[in-house]
Amino acid sequence: MIAIDARWVILGLLFLLLLGSLLSVYIDRQRFREPLWQRAGIQPGQLSHYFDAAPIGLLLLDGQLRPLYANIYSQNLFSLTAQHPLPVQEAWVATLAEDVRAAQATNARTHYRLLTLPNDQAVTWWICVLPELTLLLLTDVTGQYQLQKKAQTFLSNLSHELRTPLTAILAHLDAAQNAQLDEAVKQHSLQIAQQEMRRLSRLVQNMLQLSRLEMREESEKQPLNLLLLVESVISQVYPTAEARNLAITLNAATPLPQVLGDGDQLQQLLLNLLDNSIKYCRPGDQIELRLQPEGKGVRVTLVDTGPGIPPEHLPRISERFYRVNRQVPGSGLGLAIAAEILRHHQSTLEISSQSEGEETYTAVSFLLPLAPT
Numbered sequence: 001m002i003a004i005d006a007r008w009v010i011l012g013l014l015f016l017l018l019l020g021s022l023l024s025v026y027i028d029r030q031r032f033r034e035p036l037w038q039r040a041g042i043q044p045g046q047l048s049h050y051f052d053a054a055p056i057g058l059l060l061l062d063g064q065l066r067p068l069y070a071n072i073y074s075q076n077l078f079s080l081t082a083q084h085p086l087p088v089q090e091a092w093v094a095t096l097a098e099d100v101r102a103a104q105a106t107n108a109r110t111h112y113r114l115l116t117l118p119n120d121q122a123v124t125w126w127i128c129v130l131p132e133l134t135l136l137l138l139t140d141v142t143g144q145y146q147l148q149k150k151a152q153t154f155l156s157n158l159s160h161e162l163r164t165p166l167t168a169i170l171a172h173l174d175a176a177q178n179a180q181l182d183e184a185v186k187q188h189s190l191q192i193a194q195q196e197m198r199r200l201s202r203l204v205q206n207m208l209q210l211s212r213l214e215m216r217e218e219s220e221k222q223p224l225n226l227l228l229l230v231e232s233v234i235s236q237v238y239p240t241a242e243a244r245n246l247a248i249t250l251n252a253a254t255p256l257p258q259v260l261g262d263g264d265q266l267q268q269l270l271l272n273l274l275d276n277s278i279k280y281c282r283p284g285d286q287i288e289l290r291l292q293p294e295g296k297g298v299r300v301t302l303v304d305t306g307p308g309i310p311p312e313h314l315p316r317i318s319e320r321f322y323r324v325n326r327q328v329p330g331s332g333l334g335l336a337i338a339a340e341i342l343r344h345h346q347s348t349l350e351i352s353s354q355s356e357g358e359e360t361y362t363a364v365s366f367l368l369p370l371a372p373t
Helices: 006-033 044-052 072-078 091-104 142-176 183-215 226-243 263-280 311-316 334-344
Strands: 057-061 067-070 110-116 122-129 134-140 222-224 247-252 259-261 286-294 297-304 350-354 361-369
Touching (some): 072 134, 091 110, 091 122, 091 134, 122 142, 142 183, 183 334, 222 263, 226 263, 226 286, 259 263, 259 361, 263 297, 263 361, 311 350
Parallel strands (some): 247 286
Antiparallel strands (some): 286 297, 297 361, 350 361
């Protein structure tokens, strides 16, 4: 029997354990030299395909801020091409360089900015500075930015429009409670306060209607007899027009094909347009409604012989709260509601006018789609 010293057995086992440990470290290092995406079975071309389909911009820059990679989103956003220098003539490039330096100066080595470009485009970028590279994640937020600006403008205009009637109501109610004033003066103040309350009520109702229209994705449309709808609307406003010595006529081509639309909305649209004409026309003026087939729809045109609209007001005439003549009662939302109703009917409001010379007029028209046969 061969006797083996126990010390050599222990040393041999320790040697084998050490060898096994070194071998496993070597294998592990060799495995991790391989990029993670390769070990996951992803091909380089697949990465580019996935990045190009991303809903955000991905831009990779070298130490001199030269693009090494730009996915399709970022290329479209900034008109970039990979491997080509950034357009230094653009102001945003200088801002980018400043933000990269700012990111390098922080412990997190990141920086965020909301940037407004000269073409009213709004972009956010998040910068991450790596040892030899700079990573940018880009998002186009123009829609949200414009919506925020519209909301701010709307609230500003709304506060102004509400302040005027509320101030008048409070002032005249205070006057009506003044014991030193004559009874006739008190009654007059109460009448004015009541008028302003009605104006305030119309303003709130119009605001709610406009908000409901904007929130609705689709309107419930069905085939409509447009001639009957127009005749019904004219009958509603005829007494007011007659009291102001205004003539309303209807000129329709017959037989008139049916249109596809929301009856309640189209009725409100026509009432708003006729109400505008009646308010601004002078005694003796004429208002004419024309219905004429045109292509794949029916053209509705409202023409009045009123004082017309000065050309500088036409581009803004359908804006919320915009009024050409603030001496004429109104909320300034009638045409905004009309334009929103037509948007639901895939149509637009077309307005032309002449405010100088002997023959003044205002013409408003729109095209409604035909109902399917």
